[in-house]
Amino acid sequence: VPDTPLPDFVRHLRDILGEASVFTSADDLAPHLVEWRKIYRGHADLLVKPRNTAEVSAVMRMAHEAGILVTPQGGRTGLVGGTVPQGGIVLSLERLTSIRAIEPLSACVVAEAAVTLADLQAEAEKIGMLFPLSLASEGTCTIGGNLSTNAGGTAVLRYGNARDLCLGLEVVLADGTVLDGLHALRKDNSGYDLKQLFIGSEGTLGIITAAVLKLFARPRSVSTAFAGMATPAKAMDLFQSMRSQFGEALTTFELLPEFALDIVLRFQPSLRHPLGSNSRWYVLIEVSQSLGGDHLRSALEESLAAAIEHGAVEDATIAASDQQSAMLWRIREDLSDAQSIEGASIKHDVSVPLKHLATLIEKGSAACIAEMPGLRPCPFGHMGDGNLHFNLTQPVGMERQAFLDAWPRFNRIIHDLVIDMGGSIAAEHGVGLQKIHELARTKQPEALMLMRSLKAALDPKRILNPGKVLLGRS
Numbered sequence: 001v002p003d004t005p006l007p008d009f010v011r012h013l014r015d016i017l018g019e020a021s022v023f024t025s026a027d028d029l030a031p032h033l034v035e036w037r038k039i040y041r042g043h044a045d046l047l048v049k050p051r052n053t054a055e056v057s058a059v060m061r062m063a064h065e066a067g068i069l070v071t072p073q074g075g076r077t078g079l080v081g082g083t084v085p086q087g088g089i090v091l092s093l094e095r096l097t098s099i100r101a102i103e104p105l106s107a108c109v110v111a112e113a114a115v116t117l118a119d120l121q122a123e124a125e126k127i128g129m130l131f132p133l134s135l136a137s138e139g140t141c142t143i144g145g146n147l148s149t150n151a152g153g154t155a156v157l158r159y160g161n162a163r164d165l166c167l168g169l170e171v172v173l174a175d176g177t178v179l180d181g182l183h184a185l186r187k188d189n190s191g192y193d194l195k196q197l198f199i200g201s202e203g204t205l206g207i208i209t210a211a212v213l214k215l216f217a218r219p220r221s222v223s224t225a226f227a228g229m230a231t232p233a234k235a236m237d238l239f240q241s242m243r244s245q246f247g248e249a250l251t252t253f254e255l256l257p258e259f260a261l262d263i264v265l266r267f268q269p270s271l272r273h274p275l276g277s278n279s280r281w282y283v284l285i286e287v288s289q290s291l292g293g294d295h296l297r298s299a300l301e302e303s304l305a306a307a308i309e310h311g312a313v314e315d316a317t318i319a320a321s322d323q324q325s326a327m328l329w330r331i332r333e334d335l336s337d338a339q340s341i342e343g344a345s346i347k348h349d350v351s352v353p354l355k356h357l358a359t360l361i362e363k364g365s366a367a368c369i370a371e372m373p374g375l376r377p378c379p380f381g382h383m384g385d386g387n388l389h390f391n392l393t394q395p396v397g398m399e400r401q402a403f404l405d406a407w408p409r410f411n412r413i414i415h416d417l418v419i420d421m422g423g424s425i426a427a428e429h430g431v432g433l434q435k436i437h438e439l440a441r442t443k444q445p446e447a448l449m450l451m452r453s454l455k456a457a458l459d460p461k462r463i464l465n466p467g468k469v470l471l472g473r474s
């Protein structure tokens with residue numbers, strides 16, 4: 001409960017930020033109360049759009065003094081309800097859109113929180129470099145959101161996830177203190193690496209206002225392939241042999257079941273089956289390197305030909321042009337849309353050590369079908385990272401809501417298997433609202449206790465992103 005009556009708080013806030021940055025009407029608030037899939041709906045008293053770090057700091061100082069809840073929002077593309085407010089203030093970072101600096105020699109860029117991922121990629125390209133984070137939501141998601149969720153995506157194999165791409169952060173703490181850590185240092189052992197606390201903490205420990213991000217040499221040769229095989233274990237054999245042959249040039253290795261290709265082709269008539277015959281499983285592979293020439297493509301051809309000869313792969317194709325490569329990528333990228341047209345999905349974003357991944361698919365699919373005959377498992381995703389989106393599509397003809405009501409039952413089945421295998425129930429999308437109870441159930445109690453201690457130290461009034469990650473008020 002706020003200590004300051006809300007109208008006084010709003011007046012005071014408007015005195016500091018100006019009328020045009022503080023919104024209280026239902027129409028202004030409405031789009032900020034619901035996440036894009038419309039699964040979760042929240043409530044808030046006001047929406048604030050600060051223009052710079054100093055204004056974010058002023059908002060937090062006031063909210064801290066008054067004990068008012070604050071929910072940070074970036075591009076609102078999150079998949080776990082992390083931006084859905086639970087009262088108080090929605091703090092939209094959307095006006096922090098500057099690229100403060102870009103430095104080819106240091107190979108880094110200093111970007112404010114609301115620069116979209118696509119804009120950052122474009123800025124890097126302008127100086128002939130690469131920012132490698134790549135998500136299907138890149139036109140809308142923001143750097144602040146990417147770091148707060150420690151986003152992954154399709155190039156983690158080669159470049160790591162958002163955490164690995166960050167050199168420094170500027171953060172506003174819960175009480176308004178500004179932590180200026182915008183260093184571009186590749187080496188800095190001067191005490192605790194504080195930025196790591198905020199990366200992946202989903203806005204529960206501080207507000208990221210700007211970041212220093214790593215840039216890379218642009219790849220001059222890129223080859224994309226699509227291959228079919230009988231089992232996930234065969235896909236894993238292919239992965240292992242390609243990783244030892246291509247090393248860090250192996251950039252993407254994504255797994256898809258036959259069901260996934262079927263529904264994408266059904267709902268995207270412009271796409272064609274990339275192979276001559278059906279397989280039970282497919283992988284999308286990309287290799288890339290900064291040296292130009294045809295060497296990489298020839299090596300990929302040889303590698304896939306050998307895999308066909310040894311029986312790991314049934315059939316394979318290599319894109320002959322950028323256009324063909326884009327078509328292969330669309331099979332992967334259009335899968336989310338195809339799934340939503342096919343019916344309701346119960347989703348899991350999990351990771352396990354690679355040695356268990358094939359068993360997870362086999363045991364998880366069997367257990368889910370035994371629980372609900374007719375259910376259609378669609379485990380797909382970033383196989384090379386051990387990360388599966390273990391989605392379950394509803395049985396044909398079943399009532400949508402009746403299927404979705406079974407969500408917790410299936411979570412338990414998949415998550416218990418994952419935990420038994422030493423995996424994580426939240427691989428790249430985070431915990432948010434969606435997994436808060438499952439995290440409390442499955443995470444080591446000692447780790448949860450330490451997380452609570454960090455929360456208490458950094459946000460003693462528990463005002464930052466309430467109801468997310470940790471059970472309790474925050």
Ligand SMILES: Cc1cc2nc3c(=O)[nH]c(=O)nc-3n(C[C@H](O)[C@H](O)[C@H](O)COP(=O)(O)OP(=O)(O)OC[C@H]3O[C@@H](n4cnc5c(N)ncnc54)[C@H](O)[C@@H]3O)c2cc1C
Pocket residue numbers: 071072073074075076077078079081082083093113134135136137140141142143144145146147148149150151152153154202203204206207208209336428429432465468
């Ligand atoms: C089609 C589609 C594909 C996707 N693919 C992937 C994928 O491959 N890999 C992947 O990892 N994710 C993926 N996502 C999920 C999503 O895009 C990522 O989680 C992304 O990083 C969220 O960025 P955002 O700016 O939209 O953050 P938001 O959704 O606005 O916020 C996400 C969380 O971060 C907090 N937050 C946002 N900005 C800040 C800030 N500046 N400071 C502190 N906290 C903040 C919010 O409170 C919330 O808890 C996908 C989403 C969609 C819709």
